Structures are given as structure tokens and as C-alpha cells.
Amino acid sequence: MSSGHESAVSPLAPDEFPALPPVAGVKLSTHAAGLRYKGRADLMLAVVPEGTTVAGTLTKSLCPSAPVDWCRSILPSGTGRALVVNAGNANAFTGKAGETAARLTADVIAEALGVDPHEVYLASTGVIGESMPEGALATELPNLLDGLVDADAGSWEAAANAIRTTDTFAKGASATAGEYTVVGFAKGSGMIAPDMATMLGFVFTDAPMSADVAQALIGGAVEQSFNRITVDSDTSTSDTVLLFATGAAGGDPITAMDDPRIEALQAALDEVNLDLAHQIVRDGEGATKFVEVTVTGAESDDAAKIVALAIANSPLVKTAVAASDANWGRIVMAIGKAGQRADRDKVAIWIGDEQVAEAGLQLDTYSEERATEHMVGAHVVLRSDLGIGSGAATVWTCDLTHGYIDINAGYRS
Amino acid sequence: MSSGHESAVSPLAPDEFPALPPVAGVKLSTHAAGLRYKGRADLMLAVVPEGTTVAGTLTKSLCPSAPVDWCRSILPSGTGRALVVNAGNANAFTGKAGETAARLTADVIAEALGVDPHEVYLASTGVIGESMPEGALATELPNLLDGLVDADAGSWEAAANAIRTTDTFAKGASATAGEYTVVGFAKGSGMIAPDMATMLGFVFTDAPMSADVAQALIGGAVEQSFNRITVDSDTSTSDTVLLFATGAAGGDPITAMDDPRIEALQAALDEVNLDLAHQIVRDGEGATKFVEVTVTGAESDDAAKIVALAIANSPLVKTAVAASDANWGRIVMAIGKAGQRADRDKVAIWIGDEQVAEAGLQLDTYSEERATEHMVGAHVVLRSDLGIGSGAATVWTCDLTHGYIDINAGYRS
Numbered sequence: 001m002s003s004g005h006e007s008a009v010s011p012l013a014p015d016e017f018p019a020l021p022p023v024a025g026v027k028l029s030t031h032a033a034g035l036r037y038k039g040r041a042d043l044m045l046a047v048v049p050e051g052t053t054v055a056g057t058l059t060k061s062l063c064p065s066a067p068v069d070w071c072r073s074i075l076p077s078g079t080g081r082a083l084v085v086n087a088g089n090a091n092a093f094t095g096k097a098g099e100t101a102a103r104l105t106a107d108v109i110a111e112a113l114g115v116d117p118h119e120v121y122l123a124s125t126g127v128i129g130e131s132m133p134e135g136a137l138a139t140e141l142p143n144l145l146d147g148l149v150d151a152d153a154g155s156w157e158a159a160a161n162a163i164r165t166t167d168t169f170a171k172g173a174s175a176t177a178g179e180y181t182v183v184g185f186a187k188g189s190g191m192i193a194p195d196m197a198t199m200l201g202f203v204f205t206d207a208p209m210s211a212d213v214a215q216a217l218i219g220g221a222v223e224q225s226f227n228r229i230t231v232d233s234d235t236s237t238s239d240t241v242l243l244f245a246t247g248a249a250g251g252d253p254i255t256a257m258d259d260p261r262i263e264a265l266q267a268a269l270d271e272v273n274l275d276l277a278h279q280i281v282r283d284g285e286g287a288t289k290f291v292e293v294t295v296t297g298a299e300s301d302d303a304a305k306i307v308a309l310a311i312a313n314s315p316l317v318k319t320a321v322a323a324s325d326a327n328w329g330r331i332v333m334a335i336g337k338a339g340q341r342a343d344r345d346k347v348a349i350w351i352g353d354e355q356v357a358e359a360g361l362q363l364d365t366y367s368e369e370r371a372t373e374h375m376v377g378a379h380v381v382l383r384s385d386l387g388i389g390s391g392a393a394t395v396w397t398c399d400l401t402h403g404y405i406d407i408n409a410g411y412r413s
Numbered sequence: 414m415s416s417g418h419e420s421a422v423s424p425l426a427p428d429e430f431p432a433l434p435p436v437a438g439v440k441l442s443t444h445a446a447g448l449r450y451k452g453r454a455d456l457m458l459a460v461v462p463e464g465t466t467v468a469g470t471l472t473k474s475l476c477p478s479a480p481v482d483w484c485r486s487i488l489p490s491g492t493g494r495a496l497v498v499n500a501g502n503a504n505a506f507t508g509k510a511g512e513t514a515a516r517l518t519a520d521v522i523a524e525a526l527g528v529d530p531h532e533v534y535l536a537s538t539g540v541i542g543e544s545m546p547e548g549a550l551a552t553e554l555p556n557l558l559d560g561l562v563d564a565d566a567g568s569w570e571a572a573a574n575a576i577r578t579t580d581t582f583a584k585g586a587s588a589t590a591g592e593y594t595v596v597g598f599a600k601g602s603g604m605i606a607p608d609m610a611t612m613l614g615f616v617f618t619d620a621p622m623s624a625d626v627a628q629a630l631i632g633g634a635v636e637q638s639f640n641r642i643t644v645d646s647d648t649s650t651s652d653t654v655l656l657f658a659t660g661a662a663g664g665d666p667i668t669a670m671d672d673p674r675i676e677a678l679q680a681a682l683d684e685v686n687l688d689l690a691h692q693i694v695r696d697g698e699g700a701t702k703f704v705e706v707t708v709t710g711a712e713s714d715d716a717a718k719i720v721a722l723a724i725a726n727s728p729l730v731k732t733a734v735a736a737s738d739a740n741w742g743r744i745v746m747a748i749g750k751a752g753q754r755a756d757r758d759k760v761a762i763w764i765g766d767e768q769v770a771e772a773g774l775q776l777d778t779y780s781e782e783r784a785t786e787h788m789v790g791a792h793v794v795l796r797s798d799l800g801i802g803s804g805a806a807t808v809w810t811c812d813l814t815h816g817y818i819d820i821n822a823g824y825r826s
Contacts (some may be wrong), residue, residue, distance in 0.1 A: 129742040237745065361508035
């Protein structure tokens with residue numbers, strides 16, 4: 001196998017990686033182990049203090065990777081001391097050897113840190129079905145301990161870079177909630193769909209909280225963010241979002257959802273997760289446009305989300321967006337195929353601010369020129385109202401272009 | 414709007430249109446009305462004798478076209494005298510005006526033939542959301558009556574050509590069942606997915622049968638054919654399959670499924686429908702490979718079909734096939750995301766005759782070279798055994814290539 005896919009930075013990328021603030025108690029390290037990629041870090045370690053609460057969300061794939069199995073087995077403890085991530089090999093569909101490699105990774109790091117292996121969380125991303133090189137892992141993992149530094153702007157960016165695979169830029173975000181700080185970084189650009197995406201997302205806060213509260217907070221944030229993005233409708237074996245709450249900022253632990261600090265913390269977590277989710281869409285393989293799909297007037301919020309995802313996942317809608325073609329018939333098609341209650345004669349459609357159709361009919365006032373003007377831009381908004389209820393949802397996707405084919409017909413070569 | 418998309422004939426096309434035999438009682442006509450396409454026939458009329466039984470299957474889209482609504486309203490009669498199809502305009506999402514245009518079409522043809530409008534079946538295919546030009550319809554439809562000829566090799570081919578939109582070749586098939594003949598023609602190449610596809614399929618037989626028997630026969634044939642193909646997972650507003658049984662070959666009407674003639678008739682209908690379905694996949698937009706996806710060992714046949722469609726619809730699997738890349742990890746991903754019972758440690762995978770994996774692990778004997786040799790061909794077979802039951806299903810799709818993007822980012826321009 002040669003090096004990973006090299007491609008130009010997405011045209012939708014942010015100008016620069018954000019300057020992420022420290023989170024008290026978090027230490028980071030990266031290492032270029034050369035397991036797959038050459039000349040770049042491909043291993044990442046985060047170490048958190050004793051008493052850190054951990055919660056998370058894992059892929060719903062029925063063929064999960066060995067690291068996902070491992071995380072699922074240790075998450076019920078609600079605590080943790082470390083996170084190890086490798087990029088290049090997903091350690092998925094690798095059978096017993098995969099389990100062994102995952103356990104080896106936890107053991108090596110646990111021994112070096114003097115903690116229990118069941119306190120070491122794992123994530124792997126990359127090619128599926130190739131065995132992890134156990135010998136190299138055993139040799140290279142200890143190198144991660146040498147470079148451990150306090151989390152700061154530089155080390156966050158290095159960590160975000162070390163977990164990239166086909167990503168064309170590193171993804172980070174932060175927010176504050178009163179005295180507390182929330183920082184996250186993520187990777188993902190293809191095999192992206194709820195629930196969840198081929199994405200890894202790691203969020204750290206210095207707020208003190210119980211495992212139940214941490215799970216409720218991260219669960220809520222994921223539902224509003226990573227579970228509402230799609231690049232290609234493909235769900236990975238490895239999707240993982242973890243929240244580490246060190247409690248190092250002090251204060252009494254938050255143990256109930258009616259704690260007055262919850263609202264700000266949920267808002268901060270939502271902001272960080274949504275920012276990261278949007279960055280993943282902006283790095284969608286081959287993406288040239290960021291697409292926001294809103295459905296209102298559905299029977300329920302869930303129905304609205306299903307219809308919105310049917311629009312966002314439609315290859316015909318996505319190719320029309322790529323071509324800046326205001327082909328709104330394809331939106332009608334997607335609404336029709338979503339399987340949720342809809343009445344053709346009540347549907348209204350907008351492209352940007354231009355209303356296309358009302359009550360199942362193109363408006364006399366509709367200007368394809370104005371709709372096209374909107375679609376030529378890099379941020380396309382498609383809105384539909386089903387006219388039968390008050391359910392609403394917004395999801396995000398990107399267009400489907402030649403770039404997607406280029407990247408995915410050549411990923412392993 | 415300019416003329417329809419022009420592209421080279423699919424590399425997977427049959428060498429030539431088959432020489433279809435006559436079906437007693439069926440008359441055909443085509444006409445170049447210039448409603449959208451220039452220089453080619455875009456209207457098609459089939460006329461069948463009094464007493465002809467009609468049955469069919471219509472799109473499950475909740476935003477169906479006006480012709481689909483019309484057919485749904487008249488199908489319960491189980492009889493019919495004519496079929497009118499236009500290509501270029503789907504008459505979908507056209508509100509009251511669409512209903513009016515559909516009714517006008519039935520009225521004009523009914524009057525010319527001296528039959529009831531409720532005996533005239535309609536299908537439209539093309540762009541969604543544009544009004545049908547009622548004036549032109551009223552003027553042009555009567556021209557169809559002039560050219561009516563008995564169905565034969567030439568008129569079948571003309572009819573199959575007149576209903577094409579983005580199709581790069583006309584699609585026809587035939588089979589015999591004892592003394593009876595079955596002939597069908599179809600169109601479709603994108604917006605193809607169960608249930609059903611953006612496809613129109615019309616099947617004619619001279620066998621005599623009741624409406625119940627006709628419905629059972631065509632329903633069974635569609636489930637084994639058109640409901641098992643996918644090009645891009647998109648379902649159209651206009652999907653229609655109709656069976657016309659003229660009874661002109663004589664004999665007592667078949668009124669029960671235990672009639673001794675049923676077995677051969679079902680086999681003939683299955684053969685014709687599957688042949689047409691495969692031709693649609695072979696004309697999949699941008700297709701360079703015909704892909705057969707088989708799943709065995711599933712909990713049930715339904716589960717096997719869901720998993721097979723998850724594989725067949727995965728953009729990552731389809732781009733890997735396009736690249737002749739034996740990236741079987743993407744098959745694992747698709748099995749995992751399908752949501753059906755699967756146990757990673759029991760899954761076996763084959764690419765062509767080359768077994769890749771067994772019990773959730775790549776085999777030592779696996780040769781990527783041999784797998785790639787198979788994938789380079791134009792007929793790719795992907796097989797998975799889930800190892801947990803006896804459910805099995807095969808579905809068919811094509812690869813996802815730059816050609817798909819080219820066609821769909823330019824369809825209306």
C-alpha cells in the first residue's frame with residue numbers, strides 16, 4: 001500500500017484552524033509511526049486526570065471495528081484516563097487478530113501510564129479488513145508518552161491533524177459555558193451518514209459531571225449535529241464520539257440535568273459538535289458546495305428529518321446542486337420517495353429565498369434565474385414545507401461531483 | 414429548454430434490439446409531436462381489443478405524477494383498450510393543470526377510438542414540474558391514430574424508442590408460454606430504485622386471463638425483476654408497469670392460479686421482466702459495469718434483499734467497482750449499515766469466484782490479483798454469506814462513474 005490520498009484542500013475549508021484554548025487536565029501527544037502514512041503523525045494520545053468522566057456514542061454498524069467493540073465494553077464504567085487513535089487502518093473486519101491488536105494498544109498505554117487498560121479508549125480509522133501490525137504497534141506506541149504536553153492551540157491542532165485520513169483539513173472547535181471550556185476535534189470526509197458518520201469526534205471539557213449527565217449532554221449534542229449530516233449515505237464501522245470531562249476547572253460535580261450550569265454546557269457542546277459536523281460536510285469528498293436542507297410542516301420532527309435526509313442523500317439532487325441547476329423536480333422526487341406522509345398538493349418549495357412552488361404547483365412568480373443565482377453560490381439552501389403538520393428538521397450535506405468519484409475510485413491505490 | 418441529453422450508447426448495451434414477435438390483438442403507433450424532443454417520436458399509442466385484461470404496479474412515491482394517479486383510479490376495472498405514453502415531460506408536480514392534461518389525453522384518444530376514457534391508460538416520463546402543453550396535446554394526439562399498425566418487430570422497436578428519455582438504447586424482450594406469447598418493452602436509466610424505478614415497462618400477451626390472475630402474474634414478475642434493480646437509489650414519481658392480456662390467442666380464460674398454464678406464463682413473464690430490468694441496469698447512467706450482488710445465509714429472504722440493496726446502493730462500493738478496486742472492506746461497511754441481523758465473525762465474502770473472507774477474517778489464500786482480474790471485467794459478481802440463516806436474494810446494479818455526474822449535472826441543459 002502506498003501513502004494516503006493526497007488532494008487539494010477543500011474549497012469550503014475554513015481559512016485556518018481555530019486557536020483552541022487549553023482544557024485543564026488534558027495532555028496530548030502525537031507520533032509518526034509510519035503504520036501507513038509516511039512523513040506525518042498517525043498516532044494520537046490524550047491523557048486525562050484521575051476522576052475524569054467519559055461518555056460517548058458509537059456506530060450502529062452491525063460490523064463494528066475492534067476499537068468500537070472495546071469502547072462499548074468499557075464505556076459503562078463512565079470513567080477513563082486515556083484515548084489512543086490511529087489513522088490509516090480501521091482495524092475493522094480483522095477478527096480475533098483485531099481484538100488482540102486493540103487489547104495490545106490498551107495494555108501498552110495503560111502500563112506506561114500506570115492505569116488500568118479498561119481506562120484506555122481506542123479509535124481507529126482507515127482501510128477496513130487489513131490486520132494491524134502488532135509488532136510495530138508494540139514498538140511505536142510507547143513513543144507517544146515522550147511527547148505529552150498540555151493541551152493548547154498547537155497541540156490541539158497537531159492532534160486534529162494526526163487523526164486525518166482523506167480529510168483535506170484538520171477540524172477543531174471550541175466554546176465556553178460560564179467558567180467552563182469545551183474543545184473538540186474531529187475527522188471525517190467520506191462514508192459519512194447518520195447514525196453516525198465515518199467520523200471520529202473527541203470533545204473535552206474541564207467541567208465536573210457525572211457519567212449520566214455526560215452521556216445526556218453528548219447524546220443530545222450528537223443528535224443535533226453529527227446525526228444530521230450526510231456526505232454519501234454510507235455508515236462506517238468505526239464511528240465514535242467521546243466526551244471527556246476532567247472536572248479540573250473545579251466546582252461541585254453536576255449530577256442532574258436540572259443543574260443551573262446545564263443549559264450553558266449543553267449549548268456549548270451543541271455549538272462545538274455542530275461546528276465540527278459542518279466542517280466534516282465542508283470536507284465532504286469532492287464537495288464544492290455546502291448544502292442546508294430544511295423541511296418544515298411535516299407530521300413530526302422525526303418525519304421531517306427522514307424527508308430532509310432523503311433530499312440530502314439523493315444523488316440526483318446532489319448532482320443538480322453541483323451543476324447549480326435549479327432542478328426542483330428532483331426535490332419533489334426525493335420527498336415522494338421518503339416514505340413519510342406527504343400530500344403533493346400541499347407541498348411548497350424554496351431555493352434560497354426564491355419560492356419555487358406552492359400547493360403542489362410551480363408559482364407564476366417563480367424565477368429560475370433568481371434560483372440559479374442562489375445555487376451558483378457555495379452555500380445552497382433548499383427548503384420544503386409539507387403543509388401537513390408542525391414537524392421540522394434541518395440537515396446538512398454537500399454536492400456530488402467528479403471529485404467524489406476521483407477520490408473514491410482511487411483511495412487505496 | 415433544449416433537446417434531451419445526447420450520449421453515446423452504453424458500453425453494456427445488447428448488440429441489437431431483439432426481433433420481437435407479434436402479439437395477437439395489439440396495434441401500435443408512434444408520433445413525433447415535438448413536445449420536447451426534436452426529430453424523434455415522443456408519443457406512443459398501443460391499442461388492444463375489447464375484453465383485454467389489464468393489471469399493473471405503480472410507484473410508491475407519495476408525490477406521484479398525474480398519469481400515475483389516473484392509472485391508479487382506473488386499474489380496479491381490470492380492463493382497458495389503450496395505452497398512451499409521452500416522453501420528455503413527466504406531468505408530475507403539475508397540480509390541477511396536470512390532472513387536466515392527463516384527462517385531456519385520455520379523452521382525445523378515447524373519442525378517436527370510440528371507447529370510454531377510463532379504458533385509456535397513461536404514462537409520462539421526463540422532467541418533473543413543467544406543465545404539459547394542452548394545446549399541442551390536443552393537436553398532436555390525434556396523429557397517433559393515423560399510424561396504427563399491428564405489433565411486429567418494427568413497430569415494437571419504434572414504440573420502445575418513442576418512450577426513451579436519457580436511455581441510450583431501446584429495451585425489449587419476449588418469451589413464449591406454450592401457445593402464448595409475451596412481449597415487453599421498457600425505458601429507464603436513472604432515478605432507478607425499488608420500489609419501483611424511474612422506469613416504465615409495458616408487457617403484452619395474447620393469453621386470456623382474469624384481472625386477478627393478471628395482477629398476480631405481473632406482481633410476481635415485478636417483485637423478482639424491477640424491484641431488484643437499483644442505479645442510484647432514487648425512486649421516481651412516475652414508475653409504471655402494466656400488463657395487457659388481449660386473450661386473442663384463444664382458449665378459456667385463466668381464472669385461477671392453479672390453472673396448468675400458469676407456470677409457463679409466470680416463467681415467461683418473469684423472463685421478460687427480468688430481461689428488461691437487466692437492460693435498464695445496463696443502461697444505468699454512466700454505467701461501465703453490470704454488477705450482480707448476492708446475499709445468502711441471511712435471517713430471511715427479505716433481510717437478504719435489504720442487505721444486498723445496501724451493498725448495491727453504496728456509493729463507495731459502486732465507485733470501487735468503477736475502479737476495478739477489490740476494496741472488499743466497503744462491502745463489510747455496507748453489510749454493517751444495512752440494519753439487518755449480521756455477525757461480523759460469521760461473514761464470508763466472494764469477489765467473482767475468489768473467496769476473500771470467511772468467519773469475519775481475510776483468508777490466507779485470498780489473492781487480490783485474482784479478485785482484481787474479475788473486477789476488471791464488465792460483469793462483476795459480489796457475493797456475501799452472512800452465516801446465520803437460509804435467506805437469500807440477488808439484486809443488480811451498475812457502477813458509479815464520472816459519466817453519472819456528467820449526465821445528471823447536465824440533464825436539463
